[in-house]
Amino acid sequence: ILNVEQSPQSLHVQEGDSTNFTCSFPSSNFYALHWYRWETAKSPEALFVMTLNGDEKKKGRISATLNTKEGYSYLYIKGSQPEDSATYLCAFIQGAQKLVFGQGTRLTINP
Amino acid sequence: EAQVTQNPRYLITVTGKKLTVTCSQNMNHEYMSWYRQDPGLGLRQIYYSMNVEVTDKGDVPEGYKVSRKEKRNFPLILESPSPNQTSLYFCASRLTTGQGYEQYFGPGTRLTVT
Numbered sequence: 001i002l003n004v005e006q007s008p009q010s011l012h013v014q015e016g017d018s019t020n021f022t023c024s025f026p027s028s029n030f031y032a033l034h035w036y037r038w039e040t041a042k043s044p045e046a047l048f049v050m051t052l053n054g055d056e057k058k059k060g061r062i063s064a065t066l067n068t069k070e071g072y073s074y075l076y077i078k079g080s081q082p083e084d085s086a087t088y089l090c091a092f093i094q095g096a097q098k099l100v101f102g103q104g105t106r107l108t109i110n111p
Numbered sequence: 112e113a114q115v116t117q118n119p120r121y122l123i124t125v126t127g128k129k130l131t132v133t134c135s136q137n138m139n140h141e142y143m144s145w146y147r148q149d150p151g152l153g154l155r156q157i158y159y160s161m162n163v164e165v166t167d168k169g170d171v172p173e174g175y176k177v178s179r180k181e182k183r184n185f186p187l188i189l190e191s192p193s194p195n196q197t198s199l200y201f202c203a204s205r206l207t208t209g210q211g212y213e214q215y216f217g218p219g220t221r222l223t224v225t
Binding site (some may be wrong): 034036043044045046049065089097098099100101102103104 | 144146147149151152153154155156159161167169201212213215216217218219
């Protein structure tokens with residue numbers, strides 16, 4: 001079973017602060033890495049799909065980077081807002097088929 | 112509206128009574144997949160399908176069956192449900208032509224097996 005790890009497991013951040021968290025994945029046979037945002041009582045929604053080493057993607061205050069050679073991706077949130085509270089999942093796709101999720105980072109923004 | 116639908120959304124059943132959870136997508140996606148979500152374990156892939164009549168096991172396939180007779184539908188079958196299959200189930204789909212396509216998730220099915 002492929003091992004995809006996210007850290008930290010949970011995070012409490014003050015409103016207005018910036019934060020980041022990590023997804024680690026196997027560096028062999030890389031196909032793509034996905035980031036999802038998952039709010040309570042809803043379904044996961046895609047934030048980013050990253051496919052190339054050195055990729056940097058940005059959507060508003062959220063951005064992500066990718067290093068396929070060393071097997072990690074960072075997600076950054078700038079100026080956290082209460083609506084950013086959610087679980088952030090990364091998912092590693094190896095060989096275009098199997099998709100393995102990390103356990104997620106649960107982010108809580110304190111007003 | 113592009114979407115993935117699942118039915119039922121909630122189901123309480125008894126051990127051994129066969130059930131099917133349906134999944135349908137209207138985006139002409141080749142790839143479809145089933146996941147279960149359990150506290151502390153995250154989302155784990157049960158089965159996936161690369162296209163019609165092509166299915167393969169994910170990480171936790173025991174006790175489940177799937178079929179892909181049409182592109183839009185990917186039902187999950189529990190022939191003899193057991194209490195350890197109590198979980199939140201998600202169906203998802205995506206395009207497979209190229210790397211840059213995210214998955215779209217259904218609303219989830221909460222299953223309780225007593």
